[in-house]
Amino acid sequence: MEGKIYINGEWLGEQLPQLKVMNPATNECIGTIKQAGISETKNAIVAANEAFRTWSKKTPHERFPLLMEWHDLILQNKQSLAKTITEEMGKPIKESIGEIEYAASFISWFAEEAKRIYGRSIPSRARNKRIQVMKQPIGVVAAITPWNFPAAMLTRKMAPALASGCTIVVKPAEETPLTAIKLIELSKEAGISDGVINLVTGDAEAIGKELTTNSIVRKLTFTGSTEVGKLLMQQSAETMQNLSLELGGHAPAIVCEDAKIDEAVNAVIASKFRNAGQTCICVNRVYVQHTIYEEFITKLIQKVAKLKVGRGLDEQVQVGPLINKKAYEKVKLHIDDATRRGATVRVGGDGYVDKGYYFQPTVLIDVTDDMLIMKEETFGPVIPVTSFQSDEEAISRANHSCYGLAAYFFTESMARGLHIAEELEYGIIGWNDGAPSMAEAPFGGMKESGIGREGGTEGLETYLETKYISLGI
Numbered sequence: 001m002e003g004k005i006y007i008n009g010e011w012l013g014e015q016l017p018q019l020k021v022m023n024p025a026t027n028e029c030i031g032t033i034k035q036a037g038i039s040e041t042k043n044a045i046v047a048a049n050e051a052f053r054t055w056s057k058k059t060p061h062e063r064f065p066l067l068m069e070w071h072d073l074i075l076q077n078k079q080s081l082a083k084t085i086t087e088e089m090g091k092p093i094k095e096s097i098g099e100i101e102y103a104a105s106f107i108s109w110f111a112e113e114a115k116r117i118y119g120r121s122i123p124s125r126a127r128n129k130r131i132q133v134m135k136q137p138i139g140v141v142a143a144i145t146p147w148n149f150p151a152a153m154l155t156r157k158m159a160p161a162l163a164s165g166c167t168i169v170v171k172p173a174e175e176t177p178l179t180a181i182k183l184i185e186l187s188k189e190a191g192i193s194d195g196v197i198n199l200v201t202g203d204a205e206a207i208g209k210e211l212t213t214n215s216i217v218r219k220l221t222f223t224g225s226t227e228v229g230k231l232l233m234q235q236s237a238e239t240m241q242n243l244s245l246e247l248g249g250h251a252p253a254i255v256c257e258d259a260k261i262d263e264a265v266n267a268v269i270a271s272k273f274r275n276a277g278q279t280c281i282c283v284n285r286v287y288v289q290h291t292i293y294e295e296f297i298t299k300l301i302q303k304v305a306k307l308k309v310g311r312g313l314d315e316q317v318q319v320g321p322l323i324n325k326k327a328y329e330k331v332k333l334h335i336d337d338a339t340r341r342g343a344t345v346r347v348g349g350d351g352y353v354d355k356g357y358y359f360q361p362t363v364l365i366d367v368t369d370d371m372l373i374m375k376e377e378t379f380g381p382v383i384p385v386t387s388f389q390s391d392e393e394a395i396s397r398a399n400h401s402c403y404g405l406a407a408y409f410f411t412e413s414m415a416r417g418l419h420i421a422e423e424l425e426y427g428i429i430g431w432n433d434g435a436p437s438m439a440e441a442p443f444g445g446m447k448e449s450g451i452g453r454e455g456g457t458e459g460l461e462t463y464l465e466t467k468y469i470s471l472g473i
């Protein structure tokens with residue numbers, strides 16, 4: 001596939017240099033994209049601004065059928081889109097199909113929800129005044145997305161932006177632009193007007209700089225590393241852009257002695273090994289109450305040892321390759337650091353290179369809080385497990401992080417669970433649940449995990465400006 005950039009309804013960039021897109025499972029080139037920079041980004045912003053004049057004036061009821069047509073086309077093309085995801089980032093094909101359904105769910109949910117963007121009428125203290133509050137689309141939006149969910153991270157931003165009347169310039173990750181291009185081709189087929197969606201690929205730094213410093217852009221929505229998030233925040237200070245930042249995480253999971261142990265083991269495995277551990281909300285460290293520690297470890301190891309690693313297009317595979325060599329080396333570094341400081345590998349512990357970079361699902365025990373793996377995002381298929389005595393101890397160790405995205409805990413006690421949920425300093429809490437992401441729920445983090453929420457009514461509100469009209473009568 002030869003990908004181009006998309007501006008004002010046209011596929012452009014014939015003259016631009018090409019970049020290769022690689023399959024991380026086979027190290028083969030599966031397509032090319034164009035290397036755009038500042039001038040193409042400027043053009044995309046101008047096109048989005050022009051389209052905003054008409055798109056923002058449509059009613060949500062007029063935008064609804066267009067968005068639903070896009071949603072339906074995505075589902076009709078589920079198999080081929082899923083194959084593209086697996087080919088460009090490696091996840092098992094079943095997970096890619098799940099991602100397409102999840103990605104489409106943002107479009108239908110926000111297309112509906114935009115019909116319920118209400119203003120307010122406030123009783124005034126002055127008899128001769130009426131107070132009206134109205135909500136309007138914020139303007140041109142810039143979206144920068146990561147490679148780990150090539151479809152869902154895009155639609156989670158594009159759907160609320162478009163449904164609320166904004167237009168958008170998107171820059172997908174250089175590793176996974178082909179899924180983005182295919183999604184946008186379908187948006188054109190659905191009849192979404194020219195200029196409403198624009199796509200630039202290529203030089204991330206140059207494109208990012210233009211998107212953050214161009215005063216036409218009124219909102220930046222970014223999912224990626226905390227490091228790049230901080231940089232974009234600094235750059236956009238100049239233009240005072242509204243920001244949604246969904247950054248790194250380091251999710252703890254607390255397993256209490258009254259938990260259903262088998263269910264907790266399954267949820268931890270589902271959370272940790274999905275996408276080979278390359279998700280920002282995956283379980284990164286497990287705290288198990290000391291009374292059930294041995295039983296939990298035994299059950300966990302039995303199941304983890306059975307997980308099948310390999311190429312994602314093989315239907316039997318549960319854990320695909322890591323995205324690249326750097327990711328592989330980080331996993332190795334975390335395991336080496338942990339074992340050097342006294343941790344024990346109970347299953348897995350090693351990787352192999354077979355054109356792509358693969359890592360065995362790994363369980364580490366005897367871990368301590370000073371190990372790198374207990375402090376930094378691993379982004380790989382490794383679970384470090386330790387024990388705790390009291391809930392207060394578990395909560396305090398879980399909260400001891402600069403991140404605050406997702407946290408999990410397992411207990412059958414309502415009082416105990418509510419206490420833990422209230423004390424955890426995380427934006428997303430999975431209570432007896434290892435898969436909390438839903439289009440209708442607010443997703444996002446506290447502390448250095450970011451700003452704002454995506455999904456739910458919060459995820460729509462963030463694309464709206466509030467206007468107050470004081471009417472003298």
Ligand code: ADP
Pocket residue numbers: 144145146147171172173174204205206207208209223224225226228229231232
């Ligand atoms: P990861 O380490 O998971 O690749 P990044 O934060 O580096 O996370 O990348 C997430 C997204 O941010 C990608 O689309 C990438 O191209 C983009 N990106 C990386 N560096 C910059 C930058 N300096 N300015 C703008 N975007 C950037």
